[in-house]
Amino acid sequence: FHPVFWVDAQGSHPEPATAISAAEIRSGRWRINPAMAANLTQGDLTRLQVYALHYAEQLEKGGKYPLIVWPYHSMLGGIGHALVPAVEEAIFFHTIARGSQPSLQLKGANPLTENYSALSPEVLTGPEGDPIDEKNESLIDHLLEFDALIVAGQAKSHCVAWTVSDLLQEIQARDPSLARRVYLLEDCTSPVVIPGIVDFSEQAEAAFARFAAAGMHRVHSTDPLWEWPDFPWPLAEET
Structure with a gap:
Protein backbone atom coordinates (compact mmCIF):
# COMPACT_ATOMS: atom_id res chain seq x y z
CA PHE A 1 0.00 0.00 0.00
CA HIS A 2 3.03 2.28 -0.53
CA PRO A 3 4.55 3.24 -3.91
CA VAL A 4 7.85 1.42 -3.36
CA PHE A 5 6.09 -1.97 -3.18
CA TRP A 6 4.86 -1.88 -6.81
CA VAL A 7 6.38 -1.29 -10.26
CA ASP A 8 5.00 -1.30 -13.79
CA ALA A 9 6.69 -2.83 -16.86
CA GLN A 10 9.05 0.14 -17.03
CA GLY A 11 9.99 -0.13 -13.38
CA SER A 12 8.09 3.00 -12.34
CA HIS A 13 6.22 3.16 -9.06
CA PRO A 14 2.49 4.02 -8.93
CA GLU A 15 1.42 7.49 -7.93
CA PRO A 16 -0.25 7.92 -4.53
CA ALA A 17 -4.03 7.29 -4.62
CA THR A 18 -3.62 4.68 -7.36
CA ALA A 19 -6.11 1.82 -6.92
CA ILE A 20 -4.71 -1.61 -7.82
CA SER A 21 -7.17 -4.38 -8.68
CA ALA A 22 -6.64 -8.12 -8.67
CA ALA A 23 -7.16 -8.08 -12.44
CA GLU A 24 -4.30 -5.60 -12.87
CA ILE A 25 -2.01 -7.83 -10.83
CA ARG A 26 -2.97 -10.86 -12.93
CA SER A 27 -2.34 -8.99 -16.17
CA GLY A 28 1.04 -7.70 -15.02
CA ARG A 29 -0.04 -4.07 -15.12
CA TRP A 30 1.36 -3.81 -11.61
CA ARG A 31 4.05 -6.14 -10.32
CA ILE A 32 5.87 -6.61 -7.04
CA ASN A 33 9.09 -4.65 -6.76
CA PRO A 34 11.69 -7.47 -6.63
CA ALA A 35 13.60 -5.60 -3.93
CA MET A 36 10.70 -6.22 -1.52
CA ALA A 37 11.11 -10.00 -1.50
CA ALA A 38 14.42 -10.00 0.37
CA ASN A 39 12.84 -8.45 3.45
CA LEU A 40 9.33 -9.88 3.33
CA THR A 41 9.63 -13.45 1.99
CA GLN A 42 13.32 -14.33 2.36
CA GLY A 43 13.92 -13.56 -1.31
CA ASP A 44 11.03 -15.64 -2.66
CA LEU A 45 9.53 -13.22 -5.19
CA THR A 46 7.07 -15.79 -6.56
CA ARG A 47 5.60 -16.38 -3.10
CA LEU A 48 5.22 -12.65 -2.58
CA GLN A 49 3.49 -12.26 -5.95
CA VAL A 50 1.05 -15.07 -5.10
CA TYR A 51 0.37 -13.41 -1.77
CA ALA A 52 -0.23 -9.98 -3.32
CA LEU A 53 -2.81 -11.39 -5.75
CA HIS A 54 -4.52 -13.28 -2.93
CA TYR A 55 -4.55 -10.12 -0.84
CA ALA A 56 -6.22 -8.01 -3.54
CA GLU A 57 -8.76 -10.78 -4.18
CA GLN A 58 -9.60 -10.99 -0.47
CA LEU A 59 -10.23 -7.25 -0.32
CA GLU A 60 -12.61 -7.46 -3.27
CA LYS A 61 -14.43 -10.55 -1.99
CA GLY A 62 -14.82 -9.05 1.47
CA GLY A 63 -16.43 -5.84 0.23
CA LYS A 64 -13.44 -3.79 1.35
CA TYR A 65 -11.92 -0.82 -0.43
CA PRO A 66 -9.66 -1.91 -3.28
CA LEU A 67 -5.93 -1.94 -2.65
CA ILE A 68 -4.96 1.74 -2.66
CA VAL A 69 -1.43 3.07 -2.84
CA TRP A 70 -1.07 5.79 -0.23
CA PRO A 71 1.49 8.55 0.16
CA TYR A 72 3.95 7.82 2.94
CA HIS A 73 2.30 8.99 6.15
CA SER A 74 2.11 8.14 9.85
CA MET A 75 5.31 6.15 9.54
CA LEU A 76 6.28 4.39 12.78
CA GLY A 77 8.99 6.39 14.53
CA GLY A 78 8.29 9.56 12.52
CA ILE A 79 6.67 12.81 13.61
CA GLY A 80 3.54 11.93 11.62
CA HIS A 81 2.99 8.92 13.85
CA ALA A 82 3.19 10.89 17.10
CA LEU A 83 0.16 12.22 18.93
CA VAL A 84 -0.64 15.86 18.21
CA PRO A 85 0.98 17.75 21.12
CA ALA A 86 -2.31 19.28 22.33
CA VAL A 87 -3.90 15.83 22.47
CA GLU A 88 -0.90 14.35 24.29
CA GLU A 89 -1.02 17.19 26.81
CA ALA A 90 -4.74 16.63 27.41
CA ILE A 91 -4.17 12.93 27.96
CA PHE A 92 -1.33 13.65 30.37
CA PHE A 93 -3.42 16.23 32.28
CA HIS A 94 -6.26 13.72 32.61
CA THR A 95 -3.79 11.08 33.81
CA ILE A 96 -2.59 13.32 36.63
CA ALA A 97 -5.94 14.92 37.50
CA ARG A 98 -7.90 11.67 37.63
CA GLY A 99 -5.16 9.19 38.44
CA SER A 100 -6.13 7.33 35.27
CA GLN A 101 -3.59 5.30 33.33
CA PRO A 102 -3.96 5.90 29.56
CA SER A 103 -3.87 2.99 27.13
CA LEU A 104 -1.96 3.88 23.97
CA GLN A 105 -2.42 1.34 21.19
CA LEU A 106 -0.35 0.65 18.08
CA LYS A 107 -1.82 -0.79 14.89
CA GLY A 108 -0.46 -1.97 11.57
CA ALA A 109 2.54 -4.01 12.75
CA ASN A 110 2.38 -6.47 9.84
CA PRO A 111 3.72 -5.01 6.55
CA LEU A 112 1.71 -7.58 4.56
CA THR A 113 -1.71 -6.24 5.49
CA GLU A 114 -3.29 -2.84 5.80
CA ASN A 115 -4.79 -1.88 9.15
CA TYR A 116 -7.39 0.80 8.59
CA SER A 117 -9.19 -0.44 11.68
CA ALA A 118 -7.55 -0.20 15.08
CA LEU A 119 -9.29 -3.47 15.97
CA SER A 120 -8.51 -5.77 13.06
CA PRO A 121 -6.34 -5.94 9.92
CA GLU A 122 -7.91 -5.87 6.47
CA VAL A 123 -6.93 -9.48 5.70
CA LEU A 124 -6.46 -12.21 8.30
CA THR A 125 -5.22 -15.21 6.31
CA GLY A 126 -2.71 -16.00 3.58
CA PRO A 127 -3.18 -17.96 0.33
CA GLU A 128 -3.06 -21.32 2.13
CA GLY A 129 -5.44 -20.24 4.88
CA ASP A 130 -2.57 -19.62 7.27
CA PRO A 131 -3.12 -16.79 9.78
CA ILE A 132 -1.12 -13.65 9.08
CA ASP A 133 -2.59 -11.42 11.78
CA GLU A 134 -5.46 -11.33 14.25
CA LYS A 135 -8.10 -9.11 15.79
CA ASN A 136 -7.18 -7.08 18.86
CA GLU A 137 -9.62 -8.94 21.07
Whole structure:
Protein backbone atom coordinates (compact mmCIF):
# COMPACT_ATOMS: atom_id res chain seq x y z
CA PHE A 1 0.00 0.00 0.00
CA HIS A 2 3.03 2.28 -0.53
CA PRO A 3 4.55 3.24 -3.91
CA VAL A 4 7.85 1.42 -3.36
CA PHE A 5 6.09 -1.97 -3.18
CA TRP A 6 4.86 -1.88 -6.81
CA VAL A 7 6.38 -1.29 -10.26
CA ASP A 8 5.00 -1.30 -13.79
CA ALA A 9 6.69 -2.83 -16.86
CA GLN A 10 9.05 0.14 -17.03
CA GLY A 11 9.99 -0.13 -13.38
CA SER A 12 8.09 3.00 -12.34
CA HIS A 13 6.22 3.16 -9.06
CA PRO A 14 2.49 4.02 -8.93
CA GLU A 15 1.42 7.49 -7.93
CA PRO A 16 -0.25 7.92 -4.53
CA ALA A 17 -4.03 7.29 -4.62
CA THR A 18 -3.62 4.68 -7.36
CA ALA A 19 -6.11 1.82 -6.92
CA ILE A 20 -4.71 -1.61 -7.82
CA SER A 21 -7.17 -4.38 -8.68
CA ALA A 22 -6.64 -8.12 -8.67
CA ALA A 23 -7.16 -8.08 -12.44
CA GLU A 24 -4.30 -5.60 -12.87
CA ILE A 25 -2.01 -7.83 -10.83
CA ARG A 26 -2.97 -10.86 -12.93
CA SER A 27 -2.34 -8.99 -16.17
CA GLY A 28 1.04 -7.70 -15.02
CA ARG A 29 -0.04 -4.07 -15.12
CA TRP A 30 1.36 -3.81 -11.61
CA ARG A 31 4.05 -6.14 -10.32
CA ILE A 32 5.87 -6.61 -7.04
CA ASN A 33 9.09 -4.65 -6.76
CA PRO A 34 11.69 -7.47 -6.63
CA ALA A 35 13.60 -5.60 -3.93
CA MET A 36 10.70 -6.22 -1.52
CA ALA A 37 11.11 -10.00 -1.50
CA ALA A 38 14.42 -10.00 0.37
CA ASN A 39 12.84 -8.45 3.45
CA LEU A 40 9.33 -9.88 3.33
CA THR A 41 9.63 -13.45 1.99
CA GLN A 42 13.32 -14.33 2.36
CA GLY A 43 13.92 -13.56 -1.31
CA ASP A 44 11.03 -15.64 -2.66
CA LEU A 45 9.53 -13.22 -5.19
CA THR A 46 7.07 -15.79 -6.56
CA ARG A 47 5.60 -16.38 -3.10
CA LEU A 48 5.22 -12.65 -2.58
CA GLN A 49 3.49 -12.26 -5.95
CA VAL A 50 1.05 -15.07 -5.10
CA TYR A 51 0.37 -13.41 -1.77
CA ALA A 52 -0.23 -9.98 -3.32
CA LEU A 53 -2.81 -11.39 -5.75
CA HIS A 54 -4.52 -13.28 -2.93
CA TYR A 55 -4.55 -10.12 -0.84
CA ALA A 56 -6.22 -8.01 -3.54
CA GLU A 57 -8.76 -10.78 -4.18
CA GLN A 58 -9.60 -10.99 -0.47
CA LEU A 59 -10.23 -7.25 -0.32
CA GLU A 60 -12.61 -7.46 -3.27
CA LYS A 61 -14.43 -10.55 -1.99
CA GLY A 62 -14.82 -9.05 1.47
CA GLY A 63 -16.43 -5.84 0.23
CA LYS A 64 -13.44 -3.79 1.35
CA TYR A 65 -11.92 -0.82 -0.43
CA PRO A 66 -9.66 -1.91 -3.28
CA LEU A 67 -5.93 -1.94 -2.65
CA ILE A 68 -4.96 1.74 -2.66
CA VAL A 69 -1.43 3.07 -2.84
CA TRP A 70 -1.07 5.79 -0.23
CA PRO A 71 1.49 8.55 0.16
CA TYR A 72 3.95 7.82 2.94
CA HIS A 73 2.30 8.99 6.15
CA SER A 74 2.11 8.14 9.85
CA MET A 75 5.31 6.15 9.54
CA LEU A 76 6.28 4.39 12.78
CA GLY A 77 8.99 6.39 14.53
CA GLY A 78 8.29 9.56 12.52
CA ILE A 79 6.67 12.81 13.61
CA GLY A 80 3.54 11.93 11.62
CA HIS A 81 2.99 8.92 13.85
CA ALA A 82 3.19 10.89 17.10
CA LEU A 83 0.16 12.22 18.93
CA VAL A 84 -0.64 15.86 18.21
CA PRO A 85 0.98 17.75 21.12
CA ALA A 86 -2.31 19.28 22.33
CA VAL A 87 -3.90 15.83 22.47
CA GLU A 88 -0.90 14.35 24.29
CA GLU A 89 -1.02 17.19 26.81
CA ALA A 90 -4.74 16.63 27.41
CA ILE A 91 -4.17 12.93 27.96
CA PHE A 92 -1.33 13.65 30.37
CA PHE A 93 -3.42 16.23 32.28
CA HIS A 94 -6.26 13.72 32.61
CA THR A 95 -3.79 11.08 33.81
CA ILE A 96 -2.59 13.32 36.63
CA ALA A 97 -5.94 14.92 37.50
CA ARG A 98 -7.90 11.67 37.63
CA GLY A 99 -5.16 9.19 38.44
CA SER A 100 -6.13 7.33 35.27
CA GLN A 101 -3.59 5.30 33.33
CA PRO A 102 -3.96 5.90 29.56
CA SER A 103 -3.87 2.99 27.13
CA LEU A 104 -1.96 3.88 23.97
CA GLN A 105 -2.42 1.34 21.19
CA LEU A 106 -0.35 0.65 18.08
CA LYS A 107 -1.82 -0.79 14.89
CA GLY A 108 -0.46 -1.97 11.57
CA ALA A 109 2.54 -4.01 12.75
CA ASN A 110 2.38 -6.47 9.84
CA PRO A 111 3.72 -5.01 6.55
CA LEU A 112 1.71 -7.58 4.56
CA THR A 113 -1.71 -6.24 5.49
CA GLU A 114 -3.29 -2.84 5.80
CA ASN A 115 -4.79 -1.88 9.15
CA TYR A 116 -7.39 0.80 8.59
CA SER A 117 -9.19 -0.44 11.68
CA ALA A 118 -7.55 -0.20 15.08
CA LEU A 119 -9.29 -3.47 15.97
CA SER A 120 -8.51 -5.77 13.06
CA PRO A 121 -6.34 -5.94 9.92
CA GLU A 122 -7.91 -5.87 6.47
CA VAL A 123 -6.93 -9.48 5.70
CA LEU A 124 -6.46 -12.21 8.30
CA THR A 125 -5.22 -15.21 6.31
CA GLY A 126 -2.71 -16.00 3.58
CA PRO A 127 -3.18 -17.96 0.33
CA GLU A 128 -3.06 -21.32 2.13
CA GLY A 129 -5.44 -20.24 4.88
CA ASP A 130 -2.57 -19.62 7.27
CA PRO A 131 -3.12 -16.79 9.78
CA ILE A 132 -1.12 -13.65 9.08
CA ASP A 133 -2.59 -11.42 11.78
CA GLU A 134 -5.46 -11.33 14.25
CA LYS A 135 -8.10 -9.11 15.79
CA ASN A 136 -7.18 -7.08 18.86
CA GLU A 137 -9.62 -8.94 21.07
CA SER A 138 -8.27 -7.48 24.30
CA LEU A 139 -8.85 -3.93 23.06
CA ILE A 140 -12.37 -4.82 21.89
CA ASP A 141 -13.18 -6.24 25.33
CA HIS A 142 -11.68 -3.18 27.01
CA LEU A 143 -13.70 -0.71 24.93
CA LEU A 144 -16.98 -2.50 25.54
CA GLU A 145 -16.53 -2.19 29.31
CA PHE A 146 -17.18 1.57 29.26
CA ASP A 147 -20.51 3.30 29.83
CA ALA A 148 -19.74 5.75 27.02
CA LEU A 149 -17.27 5.59 24.16
CA ILE A 150 -16.48 8.79 22.24
CA VAL A 151 -14.89 8.36 18.80
CA ALA A 152 -12.81 10.93 16.92
CA GLY A 153 -9.87 10.81 14.54
CA GLN A 154 -8.88 10.44 10.91
CA ALA A 155 -9.99 9.51 8.44
CA LYS A 156 -13.78 9.31 8.69
CA SER A 157 -13.98 7.23 5.50
CA HIS A 158 -11.21 4.80 6.35
CA CYS A 159 -9.58 4.27 9.75
CA VAL A 160 -12.48 5.65 11.78
CA ALA A 161 -15.16 3.98 9.67
CA TRP A 162 -13.42 0.61 9.66
CA THR A 163 -12.70 0.74 13.41
CA VAL A 164 -16.31 1.57 14.25
CA SER A 165 -17.53 -1.05 11.78
CA ASP A 166 -15.45 -3.74 13.48
CA LEU A 167 -16.68 -2.56 16.87
CA LEU A 168 -20.29 -2.64 15.69
CA GLN A 169 -19.83 -6.19 14.41
CA GLU A 170 -18.68 -7.24 17.87
CA ILE A 171 -21.53 -5.34 19.53
CA GLN A 172 -24.15 -6.96 17.35
CA ALA A 173 -22.72 -10.39 18.15
CA ARG A 174 -22.73 -9.75 21.91
CA ASP A 175 -25.47 -7.25 22.75
CA PRO A 176 -26.90 -4.84 20.12
CA SER A 177 -28.01 -2.42 22.85
CA LEU A 178 -24.35 -1.57 23.51
CA ALA A 179 -24.39 0.50 20.31
CA ARG A 180 -26.18 3.25 22.25
CA ARG A 181 -23.00 3.76 24.29
CA VAL A 182 -21.02 4.90 21.23
CA TYR A 183 -20.80 8.61 20.31
CA LEU A 184 -19.31 9.68 16.97
CA LEU A 185 -17.88 13.21 16.99
CA GLU A 186 -18.86 14.48 13.55
CA ASP A 187 -16.77 17.65 13.76
CA CYS A 188 -13.63 15.80 14.88
CA THR A 189 -13.20 13.66 11.78
CA SER A 190 -13.27 14.08 8.01
CA PRO A 191 -13.12 11.81 4.95
CA VAL A 192 -10.20 11.29 2.59
CA VAL A 193 -10.48 13.89 -0.16
CA ILE A 194 -7.74 14.61 -2.71
CA PRO A 195 -9.24 17.24 -5.05
CA GLY A 196 -9.47 16.01 -8.60
CA ILE A 197 -8.27 12.51 -7.69
CA VAL A 198 -10.38 10.78 -5.02
CA ASP A 199 -13.26 11.76 -2.78
CA PHE A 200 -14.57 9.34 -0.15
CA SER A 201 -17.20 11.70 1.28
CA GLU A 202 -20.13 9.54 0.15
CA GLN A 203 -18.60 6.38 1.59
CA ALA A 204 -17.98 8.14 4.91
CA GLU A 205 -21.55 9.38 5.10
CA ALA A 206 -22.94 5.96 4.23
CA ALA A 207 -20.86 4.34 6.98
CA PHE A 208 -21.93 6.85 9.63
CA ALA A 209 -25.57 6.53 8.56
CA ARG A 210 -25.27 2.75 9.04
CA PHE A 211 -23.75 3.22 12.48
CA ALA A 212 -26.55 5.59 13.50
CA ALA A 213 -29.18 3.16 12.22
CA ALA A 214 -27.66 0.53 14.51
CA GLY A 215 -28.06 2.79 17.55
CA MET A 216 -24.84 4.81 17.71
CA HIS A 217 -25.08 8.58 18.18
CA ARG A 218 -23.79 11.26 15.80
CA VAL A 219 -22.85 14.28 17.93
CA HIS A 220 -20.63 17.37 17.90
CA SER A 221 -17.89 18.37 20.30
CA THR A 222 -19.61 21.75 20.71
CA ASP A 223 -22.84 20.16 22.02
CA PRO A 224 -23.23 20.04 25.84
CA LEU A 225 -22.83 16.52 27.12
CA TRP A 226 -26.21 16.65 28.85
CA GLU A 227 -27.83 17.06 25.43
CA TRP A 228 -26.23 13.88 24.11
CA PRO A 229 -28.88 11.13 23.97
CA ASP A 230 -28.40 8.20 26.37
CA PHE A 231 -25.24 9.77 27.81
CA PRO A 232 -24.65 8.58 31.43
CA TRP A 233 -26.01 11.51 33.43
CA PRO A 234 -23.81 11.32 36.57
CA LEU A 235 -20.74 11.57 34.35
CA ALA A 236 -22.28 14.43 32.37
CA GLU A 237 -23.15 16.37 35.51
CA GLU A 238 -19.70 15.78 37.00
CA THR A 239 -18.04 16.94 33.79
